[in-house]
Amino acid sequence: MVSRSISAARRVVSGPNKPALIVSLLVSLFAALFVTSYSLAMSDPQPHDVPIGVVSPGVTPEQLDQALESVTTTSFDVEPFATEAEAKNALEEQQIYAVLVTDATAGSSTTAQLFISSASGASIARIIEAEADQIGQKLGITVTVTDLNPLSPNDPSGLVLFYLALASTIIGFVGAIQTRVNAGGLTLAGELAWDAGRAALVGLVITLTTGPIFGFETFPFFPVWGVLSVAVFIAGAVYSFFRVVIGGKWALVPTWILFILISNPSSGGAVAPELLPPFYEFMGRWLPTGATVRALRDLTYFPEAPHAEPYLVLGAWLVLSTAGFVVARRIKFGAGRLDRVETVKPDAGGADARTAESEKDGAAAG
Structure with missing residues (x-):
């Protein structure tokens, strides 16, 4: 009985079961961190100063x-x-x-x-x-x-702008993931072009849905479209940078930590910054989601008194994340096409075994 239990345990931590176990443990950990982060930031808001x-x-x-x-x-x-x-x-x-x-x-x-x-x-x-x-x-x-500045009757809790920023962030890196997985043979220029086009399309759809179509908010269409498109692009560029630097298997982990665990709950969209714990209040000012929320709030409710800071923050993230991705991509793979190669060959027992996925520069072939 003991030997069978030991054998079963070894099977769980070896072969294809090992990465499945690691992923399960990480997902469980991140679920706990997600609940903890949002609860600390939003469950009991306390005004200070x-x-x-x-x-x-x-x-x-x-x-x-x-x-x-x-x-x-x-x-x-x-x-x-x-x-x-x-x-x-x-x-x-x-x-x-x-x-x-x-x-x-x-x-x-x-x-x-x-x-x-x-x-x-x-x-x-x-x-x-x-x-x-x-x-x-x-x-x-x-x-x-x-x-003096009431919220829209269709948004009495003032959460629509936060949802816009949240959607831009999540769709931004999810779109980048799916593009890299399903269009792995793009050149660097092709990746950037599709990232920009996807960001503009997502920003357009979100703006249309929230504004003209359903009327959740009334805002200047083109400026809001621009802000949301930039937010989508930044999230995708950050993920793409991590994908090049640490590989596609784990690139989502630091992206999730940055945007979902820190940037979103600290944005000041669901809870005003002065009601957040000091760490979240400070971080929200300099991270993309918080800058997006502030820019959208200015455009929607304070068009006569815009602030430069959120645009400067978004601009800095746009430039740095794009530059980081481009430099890392050129150093590691060059600017040509990336061919995703996956081979299947028999192991010693005759069963099929997948080799690890590899990415190589196929510029010469293309």
Whole structure:
């Protein structure tokens, strides 16, 4: 019985069973990491140092900060503004998430306006709006809430833009995988051309589906198409780089770690950056998915106040990922065609055994 068990165990960790076992263990590990990463980032969002403003001769930033923290048990960074127009401009520039405006001293019988911006961060806007009455009671004023940048009625949770970025990322590297698997004889120029064409097509379809066809969001068509196409291309280029450097068998692993485990949950699309743990808040600013979400948010809800940073981040990823892939591809395989060779030959016992897949430069033959 013991010898049979040992023999069975050896069969599991040898021959074709060995890679199957490794893949099963890795998939299980990544499933646990996926759940852990998204749960840490999104399951219990806690605001910290949320920037808001105040315009009032009587309510000081310290008073508002104390009122907010006593009601919400979270931390805020309250900035005073001289005029309502200046504060609203900061709100439009997404420098702050809300602003309290009053023209009377705290404790007197008066009303105040609390301006929020759901499009800047739906989760933060909900927290502030839900506690507006208690905040007013702490300050001795009656607060009226006004949303200056409401979300689309078809997207009350503000998740559509995150889904756009998420789809672009996943389809980006899945498309690159399928292209390399099913069109293995492409030259370097051919790979880049199909990557660009596929990215443009995917970006077009996603933009059409979300905008004109179903009307989930209203946005400028061509700029959004461009951003999504770039996001698709970046994800594919990153995978293609890893495929050349470490081989097709394991290239998906670092790609999955980068995009699915880190970039997507830290993007600030599902949960505002100020509600994310510090690691995710920092990483989301410099990774492709976060840049895509911010660019889409500006184009959709703040077209008059765009930010350069997300475009610079996407541009840097586009250039570096493409350059990395091109350089690695030319060094390892040249710029010609890649022929995927798989042979079958009998082993010592007469059974068929597959040799490892190899990739070689067939430029001379082509």
